[in-house]
Structures are given as structure tokens and as C-alpha cells.
Amino acid sequence: MTPERWQQIDQLFHAALGYEPAQRPGFLVSECGGDEELRLEVESLISSHQEAESFIEIPAGDVAAGLLGRQEPGFEPGQQIEKYRIVRQLGAGGMGEVYLADDLRLKRNVALKVLPPHFTVNPDRVRRFEREARAASALNHPNIVTIYEIGQTNSASFIATEFVDGKTVRQLINEKPLTLNETLNVAIQLAGALSGAHAAGIVHRDIKPENIMVRADGYVKILDFGLAKLTEQQPTELDLEMPTLLQTNPGLVMGTVEYMSPEQARARTVDKRTDIWSLGIVLYELLSGHVPFSGATPSHVMVSLMEDQLPSLAGYANVPADLERIVSRALHKDLSERYQTAAELMRDLKKLKRELEREEHLHGLLEAVPDTETRGVTAKDTQASASSFAGIAPKTGYALPIVLLVLLVGGSIGGYLFLKSRRGIQPKDPVQIATRNELIAIPGGTFEMGRFGAITEGPPHEVQVQAFEMDKTEVTNAEYGQFVTETNHPSPEHWAGVRPPVGQEMLPVSNVSYDDAVAFAEWRSKRDGVAYRLPSEEEWEYAARNGGQNNFYPWGNMWESKRAVTLEAGADKEQPVGSFPLGANRWGVLDLLGNVWEWTLSKASMYKIDGRSREVPAKYKDWIVVRGGGYKSRSIGISGTTRDWFAANYRNPGLGFRLVKASTP
Numbered sequence: 252m253t254p255e256r257w258q259q260i261d262q263l264f265h266a267a268l269g270y271e272p273a274q275r276p277g278f279l280v281s282e283c284g285g286d287e288e289l290r291l292e293v294e295s296l297i298s299s300h301q302e303a304e305s306f307i308e309i310p311a312g313d314v315a316a317g318l319l320g321r322q323e324p325g326f327e328p329g330q331q332i333e334k335y336r337i338v339r340q341l342g343a344g345g346m347g348e349v350y351l352a353d354d355l356r357l358k359r360n361v362a363l364k365v366l367p368p369h370f371t372v373n374p375d376r377v378r379r380f381e382r383e384a385r386a387a388s389a390l391n392h393p394n395i396v397t398i399y400e401i402g403q404t405n406s407a408s409f410i411a412t413e414f415v416d417g418k419t420v421r422q423l424i425n426e427k428p429l430t431l432n433e434t435l436n437v438a439i440q441l442a443g444a445l446s447g448a449h450a451a452g453i454v455h456r457d458i459k460p461e462n463i464m465v466r467a468d469g470y471v472k473i474l475d476f477g478l479a480k481l482t483e484q485q486p487t488e489l490d491l492e493m494p495t496l497l498q499t500n501p502g503l504v505m506g507t508v509e510y511m512s513p514e515q516a517r518a519r520t521v522d523k524r525t526d527i528w529s530l531g532i533v534l535y536e537l538l539s540g541h542v543p544f545s546g547a548t549p550s551h552v553m554v555s556l557m558e559d560q561l562p563s564l565a566g567y568a569n570v571p572a573d574l575e576r577i578v579s580r581a582l583h584k585d586l587s588e589r590y591q592t593a594a595e596l597m598r599d600l601k602k603l604k605r606e607l608e609r610e611e612h613l614h615g616l617l618e619a620v621p622d623t624e625t626r627g628v629t630a631k632d633t634q635a636s637a638s639s640f641a642g643i644a645p646k647t648g649y650a651l652p653i654v655l656l657v658l659l660v661g662g663s664i665g666g667y668l669f670l671k672s673r674r675g676i677q678p679k680d681p682v683q684i685a686t687r688n689e690l691i692a693i694p695g696g697t698f699e700m701g702r703f704g705a706i707t708e709g710p711p712h713e714v715q716v717q718a719f720e721m722d723k724t725e726v727t728n729a730e731y732g733q734f735v736t737e738t739n740h741p742s743p744e745h746w747a748g749v750r751p752p753v754g755q756e757m758l759p760v761s762n763v764s765y766d767d768a769v770a771f772a773e774w775r776s777k778r779d780g781v782a783y784r785l786p787s788e789e790e791w792e793y794a795a796r797n798g799g800q801n802n803f804y805p806w807g808n809m810w811e812s813k814r815a816v817t818l819e820a821g822a823d824k825e826q827p828v829g830s831f832p833l834g835a836n837r838w839g840v841l842d843l844l845g846n847v848w849e850w851t852l853s854k855a856s857m858y859k860i861d862g863r864s865r866e867v868p869a870k871y872k873d874w875i876v877v878r879g880g881g882y883k884s885r886s887i888g889i890s891g892t893t894r895d896w897f898a899a900n901y902r903n904p905g906l907g908f909r910l911v912k913a914s915t916p
Contacts (some may be wrong), residue, residue, distance in 0.1 A: 263293045266644075288310050295518070326350060326365065333404055335363050335411060350814050351414060354399075361399060362415070366408040390451055394444035396464075396472045402562040415472045416861070427702075427803045428810075430568070430890055432655055434537040435604045437463070440471035442597035448473075449593055450579035451522040456521065458529035460536070465703050467710030467860050508549045509542040509556075513584050516553040527590050538570050544583065555582070581724030607885070609778040678895065688730065690720040690912060692839050693790075696798045700789060701892055702856050708892045710860055716793045718912035721786065724828035724841050725759035725849065726771065726909055732756070734774045740767070745904065755829040759847045759907040765875045765899040768850045775910065786911040788853040788876045788894065795843045795879070796892035797836055803890050804841045805836035810886040815845030817889070822882040844889050847907035848877045855896035865898075874898050881905040 263282055267275045275297065283290040300677030325348050326337045335352040341362065342349045352363040376509075388398035400500045421430060429437070441463065448455060453464075457475060464472045512528035514521050526622040535543050537630060544556035557912065561582050562574045577599050590596040634672040639821035695718040699711045702782045728751035735749045742749055743762040751758070765785075786794075796802050804810065812819035814824045822845070829841045843849075855874040857865035874896040883905065897906070 260289065260292050263289070264297065267293060267297055269490055276420065294369045302303055306438045313681055331355075332363065332365070332407070332409060333402055335361060336410075337363070352411075358791050360394075360414040360416075361364045361411045361414065364410045364412065366410070382667075385824075386670070392444050392455065394440045394471050395448065396474050414892060415464040415466060415474070417464050417466040417472075419461055420463040420465060420533070420537070421463060423703060424460065424540075424883040427808045428540060429537050431538075431886060433575075434534065435469055435574075435600060435607075437465065437467060437537065438534050439597055439600045441473065441533070442469070442593045442600060445472045445523070445526050445530065445593035446597060450524070453524050454521065454523055455529075457510075458526055458533060460533060463533070468702060469706045469709065470704070476510055479677075509544060510554065511553075513557045514586065518559050523593065524586055524589050524591065526886060527581055527596060530593070530596070531578055535564070535578050535582065538564055538574070538578070539567055548683060571603070573606075577603065614866070643733065675708050688726065688909070689723040691723050691838050692718070692720050693794055693838055694718050694798070696793075699792050699801050700792055702725075707857065707894060710858060712858060714789050714793070716789055716798075717913065718788070719790055719911045721790070721794055721840055722909035723839065724909065725847055725907045726760050726830055727756065728760050729756040729774075731760040731763070731771065731795075734771050738770075738774055740770055740774075758825045758829050759842070759909045761825060762902050762904045763850075765850045765897075767902070771908075772910055781912055783910045783912055785850055785852040785908060788851040788878060789863075790911060790913075791843075791849070791851050791878045792891055794836055794838070794840055800837070803806065803892075805840070805891065808836055812886070813882075814887075816882045817845045817880065818844070818883060818885045820845070825882055842879075844880050844891070845884060846882055847879075847881045848881050848895070848903075850906065850908040851876045871896060877906065 263279070265280070270278050279290050279293055325340060325343070326332065326335050328339055330337045332352070334354060334356045336352060336355055338351040338360075340348060340350050340871060347364050347366045347375065350363045352361050353359075354361050396415060396492060399413070400411040402409055402411070409703055441458070445455065445458075453475065455475075456573050458473070462473055462474045466472065497756045500646050501596060508516075510529045512521065514524040515525060531543075532542055543562050544552060544559060546552040564570045564578060565572075577596070580588070581590055581596060595631075617855070695716050697715050699715055700708050700714040701711045703709050703711065732742075732750045734740060741753075743760065745762055747751065753761075768785055772785060776783045797805065802808055804814070807812050811817075811833075814831055816822045816831060820831070826847055828846070831845070832841065834844065835841050853876040855867045855871045857867055859865065875898075876894050876896045878894060880893060898904075
């Protein structure tokens with residue numbers, strides 16, 4: 252179907268509605284001129300229209316009243332609506348104005364949605380809206396915004412809801428792309444919320460980035476459930492009247508057309524699978540940066556989403572094949588082939604996330620099970636680093652021998668890259684640094700540390716950093732070997748003696764603890780006659796994000812595998828320092844992401860929220876923050892804000908460090 256054909260159907264449909272039902276068949280026979288397919292399409296729309304009031308359920312007169320009502324001034328700060336005192340306007344649109352308000356009785360902030368005047372001129376509409384809002388308010392789910400009250404005063408209807416202090420997904424993706432882990436976190440929480448709503452007989456019908464809020468602590472909240480519709484179900488105490496049937500009609504489009512399901516566009520009956528489609532569109536957009544179906548006009552978009560094939564996600568580096576299959580099923584045009592429930596979709600997303608998480612943490616299971624007598628860290632602690640490299644809560648209690656056995660016999664964890672044969676990476680010639688590292692001057696300044704969407708990485712907060720000088724690369728085996736030779740400090744476990752294996756001199760030193768790194772800094776300071784130390788995590792992130800530019804990665808805001816030694820670059824071991832010069836930050840510092848994780852001097856901590864401190868578990872209070880990711884990392888797990896922490900005496904083949912020269916912070 253072409254856009255022109257769709258417009259022809261749309262025009263005939265509206266023209267036919269102007270006739271009495273008995274006159275419509277004759278009108279259509281005359282206008283369609285023997286085009287039987289055209290007549291049947293229009294008759295199908297009319298039939299759906301008769302079963303439902305309207306696609307957006309706003310009569311033309313009400314629309315006109317709403318347009319006139321927009322000329323009236325809104326509420327000013329300090330004005331009061333019932334028990335709510337206006338603080339400021341949060342937003343405005345065709346469905347009303349939203350204000351931050353104080354609940355004077357309960358002493359809390361609320362979001363107050365004041366509905367436009369045309370909602371009050373139709374008593375049936377107000378009664379139906381209140382009934383549906385009451386039903387939505389009965390939903391008890393952490394990812395659904397809570398409705399406190401529905402009221403009316405001075406001919407203005409309003410809804411008081413929980414105030415969600417955060418950003419919409421639209422705001423977040425306009426700032427910078429979400430990581431794969433953040434995308435999965437959002438999608439899983441959305442699917443859980445929709446599952447709860449659908450179980451209560453409520454379909455949202457307007458899932459899109461603008462209606463999804465992410466709090467500073469990473470919790471997702473779906474907004475505007477008060478405007479959702481009820482599916483046909485048994486009456487409850489909240490709804491003793493006949494619920495609104497979810498029929499739709501393509502006359503006037505509700506919401507954003509890019510997120511509509513094909514059955515909505517075709518005026519078919521919609522149910523919970525419509526929300527699953529919309530969630531699939533959001534997920535596709537988070538992964539690719541754009542919606543899958545688009546066009547110059549709404550009609551072009553409708554034709555595209557009804558008839559075009561779903562564009563593949565295979566070309567996007569951080570989209571695993573299993574995730575593409577999940578998205579494709581959520582966006583199947585055939586309702587019977589689509590996910591039938593949001594709970595089923597959520598299960599698949601959680602399963603994938605667990606598999607990716609396990610892959611990301613294989614370094615802790617396969618490479619360095621610490622010796623409990625010499626290092627003081629238990630095997631369980633190895634698996635349970637406080638925050639995980641991707642901001643995902645760690646999984647504890649794995650039986651290590653079983654995991655090793657599964658891996659050794661070729662068992663798959665999600666079928667991902669770890670055990671697959673691959674081409675070796677082909678870096679450029681490494682930067683040749685012997686036993687002295689080049690220092691790069693980093694000017695001081697202010698930047699936004701942290702980000703929304705990950706519990707251990709948010710909320711963003713402004714930090715001032717003084718000027719400092721940073722090692723251009725991680726400390727090399729060659730320089731660390733000089734330190735070991737001169738001080739008799741214990742060498743890394745995988746060395747045969749006081750020198751690194753032949754041919755590995757330019758690899759970053761690894762399998763060193765925080766305590767080892769501090770001892771090295773003291774030695775180098777004496778050697779050079781200046782004060783060296785590990786970087787604070789504020790300094791490290793400032794360098795990795797290019798200071799006030801607040802980039803997501805040292806090279807910009809889009810992941811590119813050729814810029815870091817990671818799984819996506821084909822790495823199966825550490826690479827010589829400086830092998831990926833394209834990964835430099837704006838000042839020329841290399842390897843901030845990938846190759847080896849890097850110790851900082853900062854202790855484990857959680858960022859404050861609204862000035863309120865958050866404590867890490869007592870077990871981790873003296874653990875030390877590491878940054879940057881290693882060669883076994885995927886883009887799902889690392890960025891300029893990613894952080895984890897380990898005990899100060901913990902050693903791991905994936906852990907190294909670099910130093911800075913600066914005054915003591």
C-alpha cells in the first residue's frame with residue numbers, strides 16, 4: 252500500500268462518516284468506481300469506527316475548545332489548586348499542563364496534571380476518564396508512576412501523581428547513547444511494568460521515550476497510565492460500569508505514530524500485544540539510534556510500519572544476535588507470532604542479561620581465583636565484587652568447579668564471543684615506551700561526573716578537578732620489572748622470575764594489587780625525584796570523558812571497536828600499550844578503556860542523591876575503585892563512567908594501573 256493509497260482510503264472514510272449509515276453503501280459504490288478493494292478497506296474502517304467512539308476519542312468540537320483553551324494563561328508559581336500549591340511548570344502539551352506542586356497536607360512533591368477545558372465539557376468523557384484513572388491508580392508496581400488523586404475544581408480537572416525526579420528516556424538518548432546494559436535495564440523494567448498493568452486489564456497504548464522516566468538511581472517509571480484504556484474484563488469495585496473496549500480507528504492519530512502497532516494503524520482491535528510492539532520500537536531505537544519505520548508524513552510512516560520489513564540490527568556492534576531475535580519477535584507484524592505477554596518478553600530479556608553478565612565476569616571466575624591465605628579475599632568475594640563492571644548487581648553462589656567444567660567442555664554461555672574462534676586483532680604499531688612512561692598534562696576544570704541509568708554510576712554531579720599529569724599509557728611490564736629488580740618486591744604470579752616473559756615487555760603490567768601499585772608509585776617517585784600516585788577516580792573519569800566535554804568515551808559518544816582493546820576488537824589477550832592510538836582522549840592519553848582495568852586511589856562509595864549520602868555495604872567500605880575495562884570487556888560493560896571495586900590486596904590478570912603526578916588531593 253502506497254502513502255497515496257492510504258490517504259485516499261483515509262479521505263473516503265471521513266467523507267463516508269458524514270452520511271447517515273443507510274446512505275454510506277451507495278456513497279461508497281459511487282466514489283470507489285468499481286474498485287472493490289478500496290470499498291472493502293473503507294467499509295472495514297467504518298465497521299471498526301462504529302464499535303469504538305474514535306481513535307483519540309475527542310470530538311471535533313472538543314478539539315476546537317482545546318485549541319481555544321490553549322490561549323488562556325496557565326497557573327503561576329504560588330497559586331493553589333485544592334491542597335496543591337504550584338511550584339513551577341514542568342511541561343505542556345495537547346493533553347494538558349504538568350506542574351511540580353507541593354502537597355500542603357502530606358508535605359510531599361507531586362506532579363499535577365491539569366487537563367484542558369475541553370475535557371470538562373463532556374460529562375461522559377470526564378466520568379470515563381475518572382473511572383480509568385481510578386483503575387490505573389490501583390496498580391501497585393515500582394515501575395509505574397503512582398496516581399494519588401483525581402479531582403476537579405473551577406471547571407478544571409486534574410490528576411496528582413508521584414513526582415519522578417529524573418529524565419525521560421528521550422532526554423537521555425538526546426544527550427548520549429545508552430549502553431547495552433542500560434538499554435536492557437530499561438527494557439526489563441518496562442516489560443515488568445506492562446506485565447503488571449496487563450494483568451489488571453490495562454493497556455497503555457502510548458509507550459514511547461517521552462513517557463518513560465529514569466530516576467537518578469536507575470529505576471524506570473512509566474508515565475501517563477491515567478490516560479490508558481481498559482481491556483474488556485470482569486467488573487471490579489473500581490469499575491462497576493462497562494469498561495471501554497480497546498477498539499481504534501485511524502481517523503486522528505493518538506500519540507506518536509512511529510510507536511503505533513500495525514493493528515492500531517489498520518483500526519483493528521488492540522490488546523496488550525500493542526504495548527509489546529511499542530516497547531519493541533523503543534528497544535530498537537535505543538540500540539540503533541533511530542526508529543525502524545519512518546517517513547516524510549504520518550501516512551508514509553503508517554504504510555511503512557504496516558508493510559515494510561524490519562531493518563536488521565546486525566550492523567550495530569553492541570547488539571548480540573539473541574537480542575536482535577528478541578526485538579524481531581516483539582516487532583512481528585503477525586500478532587500470533589509476536590510475544591503474547593510482556594512477562595514472556597521480560598523473561599527472555601533477563602535471560603540474555605544474565606548470559607552477558609556472566610560473560611563479562613568470566614575474568615573473575617577463570618583467570619584469578621584468589622588464594623585465601625595469601626590475599627585475604629575469598630572465592631565468593633571474587634564473584635561478588637560490589638557493583639560489577641556493567642553496573643549490574645553481581646551474582647553470588649556459583650559453584651566454581653561446575654562453571655569451569657562447563658566452560659572446559661565447550662559449554663556455551665549465551666553463545667557469545669568468548670569461546671568462538673576469531674581473527675586476531677590487527678592493531679597499529681604500539682607506542683614504544685621503554686622503562687619510563689610519558690606524562691600528559693591535563694588542565695583542570697569542571698565536569699559532570701557519573702550518569703543516569705546505572706545504580707553505581709549515578710546520579711550525575713558536578714566535580715571540580717585540579718590540573719594534573721597522567722601517564723600516557725598503563726605502566727608496562729618493562730618498567731614494573733625494573734621496580735621488582737631494584738626493590739625485590741614480589742613479581743606478578745605469571746612471571747617466571749623478576750622479569751616479564753620474553754616478548755611481553757610492552758604489555759601493561761597486570762595481576763598486581765592496589766598495594767603493589769602504591770609501592771610502585773613510591774619507588775618511581777624516588778627514582779624521578781617527583782611525587783607520583785594513583786589517580787583519584789575523579790581525575791580518571793575527567794580524563795576518560797575529556798573534561799567538560801563529558802563524552803561517553805575518550806574518543807566521543809559512539810562506541811567504535813577499533814578504538815579499544817576489547818572483545819569486539821577481537822582481543823583474546825592483552826595487547827602492547829598504545830596499540831590503538833585512535834582511542835586517545837583529547838589530550839593524547841591512550842588505553843583508558845580496554846586492555847586492563849586500572850586501580851585508582853579512591854575507596855568504594857556511592858554518589859549522593861539530592862545531597863543524601865548512600866552507603867556501600869560494610870564489607871566493601873575499604874575496597875578500592877577500579878576503572879576502564881579490560882580486554883575481555885564488551886561495550887555493554889565499559890564507558891568513561893563505569894566503576895567497580897575490589898579489596899586492596901586482590902590480584903587479577905585483568906588488573907593494572909597508571910600513575911599521575913600532582914599534589915595530594
